[in-house]
Amino acid sequence: xxxxxxxxxxxAKYLDIYEQLxxxxxxxxxxxxxxxxxxxxxxxxxxxxxxTVKEAYEQLASEGYIYSVERSGYYIxxxxxxxxxxxxxxxxxxxKSVPKIQYNFKNGQVDHQAFPLKIWLKLxxxxxxxxxxxxxxxxxELSLREQIAIYITKSRGFTCDVDQIFVYSGTQxxxxxxxxxxxxxxxxxxxxxxxxxxxxxxxxxxxxEFVPIDEKGAGIPAKSCQYYYITPAHQFPLGGVMPxxxxxxxxxxxxxxxxxLIEDDYDSEFRYKGSPVPPLAQIDQLQxxxxxxxxxxTLMPSIRMSYMILPKTLVAxxxxxxxDHKTTVSKIDQFVIAELMESGLYTKHIxxxxxxxxxxxxxxxxxxxxxxxxxxxxxxDAAGLHIVLKLPKxxxxxxAIQLAQDAGIALDPISSSYQLxxxxxxxxxxxxxxxxxxxxxxxxxxxxxxxxxxxx
Numbered sequence: 001x002x003x004x005x006x007x008x009x010x011x012a013k014y015l016d017i018y019e020q021l022x023x024x025x026x027x028x029x030x031x032x033x034x035x036x037x038x039x040x041x042x043x044x045x046x047x048x049x050x051x052t053v054k055e056a057y058e059q060l061a062s063e064g065y066i067y068s069v070e071r072s073g074y075y076i077x078x079x080x081x082x083x084x085x086x087x088x089x090x091x092x093x094x095x096k097s098v099p100k101i102q103y104n105f106k107n108g109q110v111d112h113q114a115f116p117l118k119i120w121l122k123l124x125x126x127x128x129x130x131x132x133x134x135x136x137x138x139x140x141e142l143s144l145r146e147q148i149a150i151y152i153t154k155s156r157g158f159t160c161d162v163d164q165i166f167v168y169s170g171t172q173x174x175x176x177x178x179x180x181x182x183x184x185x186x187x188x189x190x191x192x193x194x195x196x197x198x199x200x201x202x203x204x205x206x207x208x209e210f211v212p213i214d215e216k217g218a219g220i221p222a223k224s225c226q227y228y229y230i231t232p233a234h235q236f237p238l239g240g241v242m243p244x245x246x247x248x249x250x251x252x253x254x255x256x257x258x259x260x261l262i263e264d265d266y267d268s269e270f271r272y273k274g275s276p277v278p279p280l281a282q283i284d285q286l287q288x289x290x291x292x293x294x295x296x297x298t299l300m301p302s303i304r305m306s307y308m309i310l311p312k313t314l315v316a317x318x319x320x321x322x323x324d325h326k327t328t329v330s331k332i333d334q335f336v337i338a339e340l341m342e343s344g345l346y347t348k349h350i351x352x353x354x355x356x357x358x359x360x361x362x363x364x365x366x367x368x369x370x371x372x373x374x375x376x377x378x379x380x381d382a383a384g385l386h387i388v389l390k391l392p393k394x395x396x397x398x399x400a401i402q403l404a405q406d407a408g409i410a411l412d413p414i415s416s417s418y419q420l421x422x423x424x425x426x427x428x429x430x431x432x433x434x435x436x437x438x439x440x441x442x443x444x445x446x447x448x449x450x451x452x453x454x455x456x
């Protein structure tokens with residue numbers, strides 16, 4: 001038996017051993033009638049005296065948690081059910097009462113059944129057997145950055161050098177690194193906005209201006225700031241697409257105020273209505289724009305890989321600031337994605353997913369209109385992987401989500417994205433994860449739940 005004990009250095013060592021063994025027994029980490037290590041053996045493992053272990057064992061034995069067998073050693077006592085009752089028993093009862101989720105309309109998820117798993121595993125095995133032992137460049141593997149540069153030129157219309165690209169393990173990670181790089185400065189973010197981005201700015205104790213969204217998307221900050229985080233291609237969470245005139249206004253503001261715009265292009269691969277609007281990075285060719293891209297929506301969130309493209313004016317200083325760091329992203333995963341991109345399989349997969357998500361989006365909208373009617377307004381449906389549903393006055397967000405959950409349907413709130421006001425008449429419905437064939441049944445069930453509530 002292996003036993004790990006952590007000494008607090010705040011009490012006698014025998015008490016640490018006694019208390020931690022007791023917790024392991026009560027929580028059933030150690031089983032009834034299981035033999036404990038001998039006093040000498042445990043003393044050697046923990047680098048303490050035999051007397052220290054003896055005191056702990058004797059205290060446990062006196063309280064009935066263990067028993068001794070002559071010439072054999074100490075064993076865990078058989079215990080009553082009451083011993084295992086947790087202080088969180090009431091919380092467990094509540095959790096057990098939550099219905100199992102059958103229909104997943106959560107935001108930010110993808111259709112895992114469409115993921116090219118066989119190809120991924122084939123490439124993974126290939127690169128697992130290659131030269132993967134040494135650490136890679138802290139910016140990310142050169143092969144991946146080269147492919148990102150090519151992809152960006154073809155799909156977004158702007159060019160960059162590989163040394164402008166930095167590979168990270170998610171949007172929050174790269175935003176946190178940027179925040180540390182810029183230091184204690186004034187910043188801005190959309191209101192409502194991506195709450196995980198807001199959390200990073202708040203955790204860095206920055207002075208934040210929350211800029212209200214209007215009919216054209218992110219507004220112009222009223223105060224001077226160093227950088228402004230926005231989602232122009234598909235505003236999160238409300239779903240609007242920023243028109244060209246507002247994009248130009250923001251770039252003009254950034255230039256005049258010596259500020260940077262962080263353009264989070266988190267799901268722009270999926271656009272279904274209207275003509276494509278060029279990203280800010282294309283319009284100014286990365287002069288005042290810091291561009292965020294991700295593989296979470298095109299491949300899978302669990303891969304945890306994103307990238308940031310900096311203006312050339314920031315690259316040298318950023319490299320100097322973080323030059324002693326090592327990459328936090330799997331070298332093998334970077335090689336796999338680089339080969340997916342180089343072979344053309346990545347763009348083929350995006351095209352396939354765009355077709356699938358377009359079909360899901362259309363079916364979701366048609367069923368919402370059929371089962372719920374015009375009383376429920378659909379907004380933010382032109383792009384991305386979620387829509388926003390505006391609820392009637394008789395139904396607030398909290399009630400709507402709870403009624404859905406009672407029926408095994410998972411939805412996301414939008415009120416948590418607000419910092420200055422409290423909007424409680426909107427819910428978010430993601431259609432990435434739910435299967436195409438389940439949409440009609442799920443919306444029908446959701447309609448029944450909400451309309452039954454109206455009757456009371």
